[in-house]
Amino acid sequence: MSTEHIPTPSQTSGPFLHLGLTDKRSVVRIAGPEVTGERLRLKCRVLDADAVPLNDAMIEIWQANAEGKYNHPDDPRGTGADAGFRGFGRAATDENGACEFETIKPGPVAGPGNSVQAPHLNAAVFGRGILLQLHTRIYFAGDPLNESDPVLALVSPERRETLIARPDPAQVNTWGFEIRLRGERETVFFDI
């Protein structure tokens, strides 16, 4: 990396990001009915240090397909059966700090060496007051691979639960995930 090519700094998306990114171009349906896999609805919420919901944030999701493969040339395993599955979603939060995605549960993804990463969604949070997006991961409660996941293993056991979506007791195939940007039960964010 030469000095002439230092990456452009990030800046906040500001409170009007909808105009450029989500008014016409949100992607709430990451996987339509044609995509193979265990269908699910993911309900996210974003809260600040005082547990006040953010009504002007945006979440972006990047995920593998049901076989754990990413639709990308750098995934050496190819895309597998669902070549049409893109794996990208984005949505703005509403007045309650909430947004929802419709998708499938990704399969396990190859990890460093011989390890296997438990099924997870990669998430980035943008918004007013966020100068550089915050990266986290969304795992699924009860998945047996969580125990051996190499990334969860980097996180102290008492904070690991902030990375795990829980099934909604009131609705089938629906999962909830809260992103607490700061303070009590602060979500784990990654330096990637």
Next chain:
Amino acid sequence: MKAEAKEHSVIAYHRHKPGSQPNRVYESYRSTVTRNPSKPLIFLPHTLSEITGPIYGHDPVTETDSDLTRQHAGEPVGERIIVTGRVLDDNGRPVPNTLIEIWQANAAGRYLHQRDQHPAPLDPNFSGAGRAITDENGNYRFVTIKPGAYPWFNHYNAWRPAHIHFSVFGRAFLSRLITQMYFPGDPLFAFDPIYQSIPDEKARQRMIAKFDLETTKPQWALGYRFDIVLRGPEATPFET
């Protein structure tokens, strides 16, 4: 589903140099204080999850998507400008076929957004949103009008320097960038905590477009160049 446990290695991407990106908590930009973690981020060695990203499947872009002066029946009010440049990675390699999305205030400093309270006029001929895809050499080009400065509530008499918001995908989820493009010589830089949030002055100046006479079209529009550099891999990735 059976886990695939084949040995493989991933080409990691460069990490940001200290000071080259904003401080997440920057107290003079007030809302950063409650909206960023208090605990240190956890260092994540790169896996397939970080070095891949949504490079396929962007909706097609039309000509009026990148010409914000031709999205309505009439022309918007303001100083017509051309903004062009290249998207490169930090190895100096062009980033082709990547989606750029922009949004901005109109010439009076007002966004077409219900939450914008600035008592300046909306322009019926200007929406302020555009999209383009880089060509095989990483080039992009927009035609728009120069946005106005506008006030905000961060502190007494706070004004944002004129800027255009840029969103760029790049090749990996970790190379995703949302930034703002500024105009050279703006007297508001010194007073703007968003611009000032980046400790390294040289890095900060990378967000300022350059006036460019070559890009300027006689009798028609001023031209600016704005190159965007994204994080790149530590080694050349496999071409497939």
